[in-house]
Amino acid sequence: MKRYLNILFLLLLVAITACSEQGQTHEHAEGTTYTCPMHPQIVQNQPGSCPICGMDLVPQNAAHGEALEITDDLEFLLQPTNQAVIANIRTVTPAFNSQTDTMEMEGLITYDDRRVYSIPARVSGRIEKLFVKYNYQSIYKGQKLLEIYSPELVTAQKELLYLAKSASEDKALIEAAKQKLRLLGATDAQLNRLLRTGEASYTFAIHSPYDGYVVGLNTTAPAAKPATMPVSASKNSGMEGSMTQSAPSPGLNSTASDLPLREGMYVNTGQPLLRVINPDQLWAEFNVPAGKVTAVAKGAPVQITFPQLPGELLEAKVDFLQPFYEAGESFAKIRVYLPGQQKLARVGQLVSAKATYATKPTLWVPREAVLDLGTKAVAFKKVNGSFKPVAVTTNQVIGNQIQVISGLTQTDTISGNAQFMVDSESFVKVNFE
Structure with a gap:
């Protein structure tokens, strides 16, 4: 009997000890977090395996012990590699200033369009004498270009002579007749000579109103073209009637600028005769x-x-x-x-x-501080002791400086060599938005 009592006592003692350890284990599990020894960023509330390397998680802190303090150095070490690069390298700060640059260019000397003039025919008539013979001939203001016979000019001259003789007291009417001749191309010297001699001139000289040299003068003779020739069909050919072989008449579809300028030709009012270029500018x-x-x-x-x-x-x-x-x-x-x-x-x-x-004052950084990824550019900004890649927008490059439009501020600190921050696995992952 005594033997059975001892066995019962031992069983009771074992049961009490087991209950006590179970309670302690439960209490410990409730206040414990688990982490991976190789990947400290993995933290869970219960035991398990690391999702990265598969290692068993170990307790991180105890409920009855002191909590683990996360210092700046520890937080720096816990940064994922795709967000921070741990290195001790030279840093720079963006400078807000203006840059001076020199741009090389290749070009061509050309005319000043404001000094290219066109001389049109103010009246219709026939060119009696032409004093401009070839392109690039130098002329001066007031030089005689050609003499033209125009019935309109002859009539206007006779009207002025008639008014000057029969109504010399009507100054306004005489001045109106003079103004008409001026609008037709007459100069004051020609008007004074007309009133002095009292004889109308049948050939009227046209003078150049500009200095320069002549261009656009078409002195080429018209090409020979076949005339219209009717060709009758042969009676033995079996065709009735006749067919006509013809060519367009000369000048039918030509414009004023295509007409050759030579003596004896007729010109119309408003037809451009030639152009004058002043090369002083x-x-x-x-x-x-x-x-x-x-x-x-x-x-x-x-x-x-x-x-x-x-x-x-x-x-x-x-x-x-x-x-x-x-x-x-x-x-x-x-x-x-x-x-x-x-x-x-x-x-x-x-x-x-x-x-x-x-340039306008903007942010400038060394050219090596920006990494060109093809479609985007990246700079590495220092945040809490580590370097994080940030997207930047750049513009022009002057010397060893590059202009930054957006992505950085003047107070930021960035890596002085962005290429040095890239490892062999190209871990840079930037959230471009």
């Missing part, structure tokens, strides 16, 4: 990419050099900027007015130029 035109034209402003200094004349330099300024779109390409044309009365430039001459300009 010339342009230099340069084509530049559309992305760079925004930096160049009107009045920017330009230094023009001539490949044919080494050592010669011409100082000028940008006067006009005009955007163009041609053949699927956007570009801009920069126009520079050359100083007047200079002897270096010639029309059609190829020239080179350098335009100096200053």
Whole structure:
């Protein structure tokens, strides 16, 4: 009997001890979190396996012990590699300033469109004598270009002579007759000579109102063309009637500018006779990419050099900027007015130029601080001791500096070498929005 009592006592003692340990284990499990020794960012409230490497989770902190304090250094070490790069490298701060740059351009010397003039026929008539014989012939203001016979001019001259003789006291009527002749191309010298001699001239001289040289003068003789010739069908050919072989008559579809200018030809009112160009003022035109034209402003200094004349330099300024779109390409044309009365430039001459300009004040960082990913650009910003990739928008590059439009502020600190921050596995993952 005593033996059974001892066994019963031992069983009771074992049961009490087991209940006590179970309670302690339950209490410990309720206040414990578990983490992976290799991946501290994995934290769970119950035991298990790491979802990354498969290792068993271990207790992180005990309910009856001191809680684990997450310091800045520990938080820095717990950063995922796709969000932070741990390194001790040189850092830079974006600078808010303006940059000065020089843009090289290639261009061509051309005419000033404001100094290209057209001389039309003010009256209809026949050219009796032509004093301009070839293109690029130099002329001066007041020079006689041609003599024309026009019934309209003869009638206007006789009207003025009649009024001057029969109604000399009516000054207003005489002045109106003079004004009519002026509008028909007469000069004051011709009017004074008409009133002095009292005889109307049947050939009236037309003078140049401009200085320069002649262009657009068509002195080519018209090509020979076959005349209209009826061809009768043969009676033995079996065809009835006749067919006509013809060609268009000369000048039928020609315009005024296509007509040759020579003595004996007739001209109509308003028909352009020739053009005159004054070369005292010339342009230099340069084509530049559309992305760079925004930096160049009107009045920017330009230094023009001539490949044919080494050592010669011409100082000028940008006067006009005009955007163009041609053949699927956007570009801009920069126009520079050359100083007047200079002897270096010639029309059609190829020239080179350098335009100096200053950009607007914006953020600038070293070129190495921005990593170009093809369609996006990335800079590494320092946050809480680590570097995080951020998307930035850049514009132009001047020297070793690159312009940042958005993505950074003047107070940010970034890595001085973005390429150094990229590992062999290209872990950079940026949330582009």
